[in-house]
Amino acid sequence: MSPMSPSIKDVAVHAGVSVGTVSNVLNHPERVAEPTRAAVQSAIAALGFVRNSSAAQLRAGTSRSIGLIVLDLANPFFHDVARGVEQVADELGYAVVLCNSDDQTSRENRYLQVLEEQRVRGVLITPIEVSSDRLDALRKRGTPTVLVDRHDPRVNCCSVAVDDVVGGELAGAHLVTQGHERIVYFSGPLGLSQCADRLTGLRRSVAAAGLDPDAAIEVVEIPVMNARSTHDVARARFEQGEPATAAFCANDLMALGVLRAALSTGRRVPGDLAIVGYDDIEFAADAAVPLTSIRQPTQQIGRAAAQLLVEECDNPDTHAHQQVMFKPELVTRDSTQP
Amino acid sequence: MSPMSPSIKDVAVHAGVSVGTVSNVLNHPERVAEPTRAAVQSAIAALGFVRNSSAAQLRAGTSRSIGLIVLDLANPFFHDVARGVEQVADELGYAVVLCNSDDQTSRENRYLQVLEEQRVRGVLITPIEVSSDRLDALRKRGTPTVLVDRHDPRVNCCSVAVDDVVGGELAGAHLVTQGHERIVYFSGPLGLSQCADRLTGLRRSVAAAGLDPDAAIEVVEIPVMNARSTHDVARARFEQGEPATAAFCANDLMALGVLRAALSTGRRVPGDLAIVGYDDIEFAADAAVPLTSIRQPTQQIGRAAAQLLVEECDNPDTHAHQQVMFKPELVTRDSTQP
DNA sequence: ACTCGTGAATGAAACGTTTCACGATCTCCA
């Protein structure tokens, strides 16, 4: 049924040349004379030859592909990051292997294993835990690694992130300015520096306004940062009566969950509850109440990360690790209109 | 810097066994005696050995991975399909290579090329054009192919889709029941059988209600099926004055675009314009006006497609192509409340 | 004591490329 696909050798016989020549046509066309090249090309077409990349890579010893492991492809934020990565990789002649860890360590580990076995040149990752033995091991084996939307406290690799303290401050200052004195922060796991940093920023701006952060801010930690989980937690709170007049959410999916919970428990937004999200995904503008959000330069994060990685792959010796940090930006919409 | 990673041979030397034994430890542990196995394992750990999958695959001649090419990862619909595919592939021991063609033929072709070079066992694809030379060539070379969310009129491969005529009918019947007599259909390219079929269903239900489809339905064809393009087209129409009282959209992203355009030109939804979307993505329920939509069993589509593909991969000789067709379902929300 | 069987490990061949040192052939000019 599937007749073993033709090899370079079959092409060589068919074209009446040696295998080396066929290989040259494939990889260094300028080294072979026009008529020969044409003969080989037509043999390739006639036989329907397709290069076996396993063999090529085995012999060459190195591939031109990089791995990208994101936390949650369902979140448009990561989708945009991936797009940025692909753009740059494309320009620089690298292929991207896209992996979705879905916030599960087992999946993350499996993908890391696969990428190592494939001998990718480097890995871009938004890891579940910043410092993992597996990542260290990977780096030790000489595979360049760049953290995406994360930061390594022990600066031993490149990273690209956004200043989350500033993000938290922007959100907090905005809410405080509107007179809110009780703010609930729907956070992801506080073990994530992102979530912790946003809280730091939030507290800072609250304090700057002369309020006591401990009294003004309540933190609700939600393990899975998606709409459904957040909706469920928020709804339970709202049914008991919510003391806060404003909610700050660690991402827009969570904000959508909070919004749905608020509306379905009869609250008006922003009248009864103002909401600020994070990421400014495309859907934020189309939500039931268009969401105020903290915008991150999403595609740029991906682009910068890919550039750093490729730089390190191409100059492993002279490379010095860098920590790129972008600034977030406040986008106001109805969900916080006074 | 990157010290050539250790091979199976290094492990063999370190453990004092032959390479064949190391390979057996890796692939058929039951064939090797306990003490030897332990020795090899510790050598592997000591050296940080990672199998080179290129070499393995080259020798073995076949991989256990399948390719999945989707049209638009930014659309949650495809994301859910991918999730279904991954679930099944996982269960059956296959790895999935996820590719996003982004509706560009050049990208689709590039990915097909890569997948062929990697000698994947099979390909799941939502192609840009159902009948393409490339796909035919792929199949001719013996690579099983399954169409996802598409249908092959010349039944020469498996496919999984949803009955789009019924979907169109559901939408049309719902709108007609509510008294609408002028419906604008924001369609994707009518070359897509999906878009054409939905129109067929829409016309059928309108006709069934005693109206003249040609008079009642206006078709607006939009080349790129996303929110932004649709918004722009819809807005231009609305600013001229929209004769229709109801809009049916070929997917929810488009519906969100129409919704935004309607609201921003001062229309009330559903008062001035009722809207029906398609796919029932998660965001549809959270939209400015929660969207009535046609739900498709998204994950199931992915699951079914993966099952068909694996079945064909495992039994290429006895396999008979199948066309699986699911039924869609109407979900009513505020955007069409009378 | 001899063979037989069994379980365990070996070692070489093969997979399809790329690479590279080496020929072969031609061109040009002293």
Place this chain on the structure above:
DNA sequence: TGGAGATCGTGAAACGTTTCATTCACGAGT
């Protein structure tokens, strides 16, 4: 006429596995 370059092509080695026929060791059965 001869030799130096160019220009093209060749063929074998090597990449790191898996596979499989073979060897080895050892105890059981006669």
